[in-house]
Amino acid sequence: SYVLTQPPSVSVAPGQTARITCGGNNIGSKSVHWYQQKPGQAPVLVVYDDSDRPSGIPERFSGSNSGNTATLTISRVEAGDEADYYCQVWDSSSGLYVFGTGTKVTVL
């Protein structure tokens, strides 16, 4: 089955840039979606189809995808960005949805 691997944690100072990676075999050929989840809350979609943002999501959130790695970039990090982040793909060959292992972003 398809596996998505994320670093368990990323730490970043306020105002700096956080980059969260999502590794998967030839992930560049798939559409990658990213979710933010704060404690006790449901996940929120922050980037879809590699690099598009839903309405209401700040431009500070951006995404890219190539080769075997997709990346979520959070620019000018704020304290409110502290959360768990998950990548997700749909494997068209099997019809299965897959979530990444999740990354906890800590704002120092």
Added chain:
Amino acid sequence: QVQLQESGPGLVKPSETLSLTCAVSGYSISSGYYWGWIRQPPGKGLEWIGSIYHSGSTYYNPSLKSRVTISVDTSKNQFSLKLSSVTAADTAVYYCAGPRPDGMATSFDYWGQGTLVTVSS
């Protein structure tokens, strides 16, 4: 405004069947691609359980496939989850989620608030 709302028992006995329903308001299930159930054990990550198309076509996580049934009722604009032979390992927050009405969107744009299901005697 699109809203998803899970409903069902919060406590299920071991070996019994967990049953949840997700009511969708704000747009028709028939307008979206695949709708899904996702769960999250306490302190752990998200696990996709399965998804259903409005026609009834389903995909299930291979690790749960033998115990999962997802169905849809377009007349009520809702879809449901049944997970049989539950154990303590099935204790989790269960979320229903759906795509934007955009043809073949494969993201989960809308989520329910989640419901905690505890498996215990």
